[in-house]
Amino acid sequence: MRYDWLIRGGRVIDPGNHLDAIVDVALQDGKILAVAEALDPGSANQVFDASGMLVTPGLIDLHVHGYDLVTPLGLDIDHYCLGRGVTTAVDAGSAGCDTFAGFRAFAAERFRTRLLAFLHISRTGLSFAGLGGDSEVPGELEALRLANARDCASCVDANRDLLVGIKIRLSSSIADAGRNEAEAFRRAQEAAATVALPLMVHHNFSTVPLEDCPGKLRAGDIWTHCFHGFPRSIVDPETRRIHAVVHEAGKRGVRFDIGHGQGSFNWTVAEIAAAEGFWPWTISSDLHRGTAEGPCYDLPMVMSRLLHVGMPLEAVIRATTSDAAACIGWEDRIGNLSPGREADVTVLALEDFDQPLEDCQSQMRRVKQLLRPRAVWRAGIPAKITHLRHFPNPESIAHQRQQWPRLIVRDAALSEGT
């Protein structure tokens, strides 16, 4: 038997198959052929030596913005996702029912990264939703007529090969000073129920209380940006504990997702959650134009932050492979290294670091290890690893500090983290 590729000698962590062992991975004709000890390198056309590295199923990033050149947040997904070890990225509502045809043609079909999507309840998606905080830029729910459950659901029905759920942003500043939030939320829930797919919710600075969101989300719905420290944080700023309604939602099966982004990862919140054993179901980046050169950088950097607060390595890999696949109902296709599957494989190095690393408001922690991508195959074909331009990026750190006063959960003071 011959192999196109043999990925040799790495520590294979494949949580979906309960595997954590030093084994080889053989790829043939774009598929996983075998995962086993001591496969014959003489049978391989090409060998990658993964000794001392981690080999995982191709990483899945559940929250990105990939409608490049059409929406202000969109970016080159192959550079920032595939080039960083992410073989499947899920766009979080960049397109709505009126703009989805272009998303298919100009984003999903253009990129080598497998690009799936949540469809925004607003019919224009994030066509004119800027990076936030700019009152001159209107939001996608300024008029309620932009949110139509029937049209949203029929677009999903016609595009189930790419669409995996519905997206809504609940923030008063994008919804006519909050007046449209509750009804738009109801319509998004209706659309999600109609198509029987998850609703992904962004929820901060919102008039909708936690009792309704996540309190009234269904099992399988996704509350993204779960470690933000703004109003509607999972943490009660009085008690510095996670709200009971959040714990209850988690027990009911609501999925809490990181969605790091430009504002939504806060070391203080992450540490409080860690102390309560509250881990995210999925780890995602919310990569977009305002995050990819800092403060987020890329998915392995977000995974590294979770490792730093004590989430076990196996759980971090699970949250970016098998559990992420299950969240969108794709567990039969992606997220593990079972023979016969499309050969999406990522090789990561766990590197010594020992430097301060920022959160979204430039609170610092001295981080000792970073996960960095070393190699990636998408459907059996290797892709080039891309590198961070500025890391750490002092301009981004200085800029993000301006958000710190808006936090309701934060450190006692901003420090340099040394």
Ligand SMILES: [Zn+2]
């Ligand atoms: Zn986002």
